Amino acid sequence: MSEIFAAAAPVTVPIAHSNDCFAVRRIYCIGRNYVEHAREMGGEPDHQSLVFFNKPTDAILYVAPGMVGQFPYPPSSNNVHYEMELVVALGKRGRDIPVERALEYVFGYALGLDMTRRDLQAEMKRQGYPWEIGKAFDHAAPLGPIHRVDEIGHCQQGAIWLKVNDVEKQRADVSQLIWPVAQAISYLSTLSELVPGDLIYTGTPGGVGPIVKGDLMIGGIEGLGEFAVKVT
Template sequence: MDYAIAPPAVPSLPVQGSALRFPVRRIFCIGRNYAEHAKEMGATVEPGRPMFFCKPADAVVADDADVPYPSATNELHHEVEMVLALGAGGRDVPVEHAASLVWGVGVGLDLTRRDLQAQAKAKGHPWDVAKAFDHSAPVSALRRLDGALPGPDTELRLSVNGALRQQARLGEMIHDVPHILAALSALFELKPGDLVFTGTPAGVAALSRGDRFHAALAGYAELDGRIA
């Protein structure tokens, strides 16, 4: 097929222990999935109604590359999250089958222009400019799963310049992985290559130019980077 312009490169992530790359199709995110984070943001939680938003696939920052400080903000905030990489998809996937869609896991940051998000919330506007900007999704190398998902005692944490900022266990999530994927598949047809950010715990705060961060999903994935 001939294109009018050169087609864009496919965003991808490294795979632990392999020279293969995982191609990224879409990025879905769930908001307010840890009660303490919702509380610190002054938001209410609706357990039966998960809230989703999206980032573009090319917002991914891979291979521990530097993250450019974004334009139009003075409040770039970190939100550490477990990231699911889907190897299968479907529509209206039953909860009991949803975990089988997951190919692997990683850890990532849902970077947020918090001042722009606050302005959008105040006016009832969408969050796109606050969440879906360039380089807003640093993600670690992915670990392929050969069996069960990370358990509820698995620790998620983030340190900035060596100081612990965020720490929680996956069992603190309001919506667990099967329910996240089942709910998403009722709204979108999920497909291989999709990434799903599963929400952030309390402790979100600002990042400055020159800051170095270390994120970990204990026993599964680690991510290092610098705000350039």
């Protein structure tokens, strides 16, 4: 049998300080993983339940160091929000991973933005429908290069921040994650087998808000530097 259409090229992300690339298999995203963000979204922090959703791999918008990524304002929305996040890249296959071994599965870390069509998400929630439409759209996952864990260590603490047009909107510390990286990996591995190439967007601090065309977002995490994304 022959293919009717050519298969899509795999989505790859450069690895920092290397000529190698990381082939992305699946993107998991964690919601309401900082106390203040959980509250601003109308809920209370709950360590007993992890909220997660997926984005398609082709939603990645790679942002190279020293460059400004171009984020096209998406259609069908008038209320698009930024969400600055620590991203975990997995390098080992596993299922039912114990918390105490979970960090062994981390290949590296990266800067990421979980862009959200908040109005569409809110309407789907109001109707009791899945709200993938608010999260899974073209260019919805800006991502910087992946930094190998054997070069930078594990990102278990350090400032995370985002500025819009040089005005700080978000600031927290990754140590404030309700579900830290190891616990998130362990839990997700009970639901699906995790595979090299999987990414986990770990959640955003409080202070999320709207962007408009022309805005410049600059986000960073201690130990990973910063990246810039302009809304076009």
